[in-house]
Amino acid sequence: MIDAELALFLQQGLAINIGTRDATLAPHAAYAPAALVEPGGTHVVIYAPAVGADAVLADLAGNGQAAVVFARPMDDRACQVKGTYVSHRPATDDERSLVDSQWNGFMQQLEMIGTPGESTRTWVIWPCVAIRLRVTALFNQTPGPDAGARLS
Amino acid sequence: MSLGLETLTSCFQGLIPATLYTCAADGTPNSAYLSHVEYVDATHVALSFQFFNKSRRNVEENPQALVRVVDPDTQQGWELRLRLERSETSGPLFDRMALRIEAIASYCGMKGIFRLLAADVYEVLSVGKVPEQPGAPPPVSDRRALDAVFTMRALQHLTERINAADGLEPLIDAILAGLDEVFGFSHSMILLPGEQPRTLITIATRGYPENGAGAEARFGEGITGLVAEARKPIRISGLMRGMLYAYAARFRAEEAGWCPAERRIPLPGLANPASQLGVPLLVRGELVGVLVIESETPYRFHEDDKQTIELLGAYLALAIQNAVLQEAGEAADPRASAPTPGPAALAVPTATLALAYYRADDVVMVDGEYLIRGLPARILWKLVTIHAADGRAEFTNRELRLDKTLQLPEYKDNLETRLLLLRRRLEQKCPALQIVPRGRGRFALVANAAVSLVERP
Structure with missing residues (x-):
């Protein structure tokens, strides 16, 4: 579902946020410093800091629906991955370097566009919960007339 | 709660x-x-x-x-x-x-x-x-820590400077210098209404490589034109972010055939502004001018800055209007404006200047390059032709105001602002030719070059 080019984009260090909803259709959200596209592109793993993931995990356990938005600050290229919940687990120490690497990539992007130097450095990025989703749909979200169009 | x-x-x-x-x-x-x-x-x-x-x-x-x-x-x-x-x-x-x-x-x-x-x-x-996005106290700068006191003192210092200015030109320079030295706003410009309807013309700038005098902005274009059109202040803190967002949309819109490939308006001022603050200068609903401050720092202008500059804008508008009216009034008084020869009005020419006036376009060119157009161009041409004919170098605002060939508007002719604009433009593009104030309503034409004149249709 996610091709190689898109996988490269999604894993370069972007602004990543996961959205879910509860039984009353009220949204919840969590920030994610990193994501991994599994080989084959049918599943993604979202790394969300454990400290902010409770509501999202409860929603996922309840109805399984997720919408993850990825955006690149440099050019506002953005993509939304819709998915259904498969599982979650604490991220392992082996995954720490992946999270750090993407987080650093994101911070470099911010610095390139002149966002204040120390911005986001206070944010918690570890320990993370690794949330595995099955990809159900992909949408373009780059601003403009075709924002929201489904990606093939 | x-x-x-x-x-x-x-x-x-x-x-x-x-x-x-x-x-x-x-x-x-x-x-x-x-x-x-x-x-x-x-x-x-x-x-x-x-x-x-x-x-x-x-x-x-x-x-x-x-x-x-x-x-x-x-x-x-x-x-x-x-x-x-x-x-x-x-x-x-x-x-x-x-x-x-x-x-x-x-x-x-x-x-x-x-x-x-x-x-x-x-x-x-x-x-x-948001628990995963905790903050930290902002770095305490002296300026932010002392906000209220600082702002009051800064306003006091700036108004003292403005009150001390004894004419339009020193007033405008005092405003921009004060914004820089008192508030730390180092890039700023003041635009006044242009000759053509719904246009503004840059009268003074500070902090840029060129003084920019004469640069025009149309209503509705860029922050300056939008402030003029809406007559409301605009503050943009994340300009680069906003522009990236708009460029992304533009790229998509171009692909969809929504807009032509090149309609971008060149940005005046800083090449990469990250924050801009534009304030209309209004007196009883009349647009006297627009003040624009910009910075390469993304979040340079805070809410209190906007409020302060808005407040200041009303005062600046009155001060500018008063200066314009005062200069026009004094210049119109024949007792105050008799031409008096000034010392060494003409220096020894050291180079040559070729001035050409194009009547159809109402433009003066110097050495083949555009200098100025409209009323300032007609004034300049009048001065240099009189000087070439009889050597006179001392002039009065009043004689210009009475000269029908200059086609000054009957109402609010803005002669003083156009003279100021001409002075600034000469400083920038033709320093060998100067207009030097000689007191209220009087000035001298000083040429540090031999001037040749040609008038074209």
């Missing part, structure tokens, strides 16, 4: 993108980035509706929404639980949001295409901290 929304105004500058979470009636969640969240009042925010997207459809079906913003001062993330209340397509809120979007769009050739369709107003049900 107060939500504390009014303490989060820094979050609503668009510096760090916000995220919006909604859910369709069928239970499908949606996540999206937002260009801008607008503070409305202590219990409401507004989101810009520019494209009819999934988020917009979702809130029509299910009005519950969640928006996350980040405070650029502390980096604290905040979560606002919202409920869609109404959409506004006109009124002050809509105008304010539309103006900001248009200011950014105009730089990207997207004016009229990248525009606000509606301001969606949401009731804020709750406000909470």
Whole structure:
């Protein structure tokens, strides 16, 4: 579902946020410093800091629906991955370097566009919960007339 | 109980993108980035509706929404639980949001295409901290720590300078110098109404490599033109972010055939401004000018800066208008304006200048390059031709005002501002030719070059 080019984009260090909803259709959200596209592109793993993931995990356990938005600050290229919940687990120490690497990539992007130097450095990025989703749909979200169009 | 929304105004500058979470009636969640969240009042925010997207459809079906913003001062993330209340397509809120979007769009050739369709107003049900995005206290600068006292003292210092200025030119220079030296706003410009309707002309700048005198801005274009058109202040804190967003939209719009390939308006001032603040200078509803301050720092102008400069704008407008009227009045008095020969009005020429006046275009060229057009061009041509004919170098504003060939408007001729503009333009583009004030309503033409004149149709 996610091709190689898109996988490269999604894993370069972007602004990543996961959205879910509860039984009353009220949204919840969590920030994610990193994501991994599994080989084959049918599943993604979202790394969300454990400290902010409770509501999202409860929603996922309840109805399984997720919408993850990825955006690149440099050019506002953005993509939304819709998915259904498969599982979650604490991220392992082996995954720490992946999270750090993407987080650093994101911070470099911010610095390139002149966002204040120390911005986001206070944010918690570890320990993370690794949330595995099955990809159900992909949408373009780059601003403009075709924002929201489904990606093939 | 107060939500504390009014303490989060820094979050609503668009510096760090916000995220919006909604859910369709069928239970499908949606996540999206937002260009801008607008503070409305202590219990409401507004989101810009520019494209009819999934988020917009979702809130029509299910009005519950969640928006996350980040405070650029502390980096604290905040979560606002919202409920869609109404959409506004006109009124002050809509105008304010539309103006900001248009200011950014105009730089990207997207004016009229990248525009606000509606301001969606949401009731804020709750406000909470985002636990994974904790903040840190902002670095305490001396300036911020002493805000109230500092602002009062700064205003006092600036008004003292302004009060000490004894004419239009020293007044305008005092304003820009004061903004720089007292407030630290090092890049600024003042534009006054141009000769053509709905135009502004740059009369003075500070902090740029060139003085920019004579640069024109049309109403509705760029921050200057939008301030003039709307007669409202505009502050853009995340200009680079906003422009990137608009460029992304423009690229897509071009692909979709929505707009021509090149309509971008060159940005005056800084090559890469990150923050801009534009304030209309109004006296009883009349636009006297526009003050624009800009910075390469993304979040340079805070809410209190905007309020201070807005307050100052009203005072500056009065001061500028008074100076213009005073100079015009004094110059019109024949007792004060008899020409008196000044010492060494003409220096020894050291080079040659070829001046040409093109009647049809009302333009003066110097050595083949554009110098100035309109009334300042006619004034310059009058001065140099008189000087060439009889050697006279001393002139009065009054004689110019009485000279029908100059075609000054009957009402509010703005002669003094045009003379100032001519002086500044000569300083920049033709320093060998100078207009030197000789006191109230008098000036001298000083040529440090041999001047040749040719008049063309």
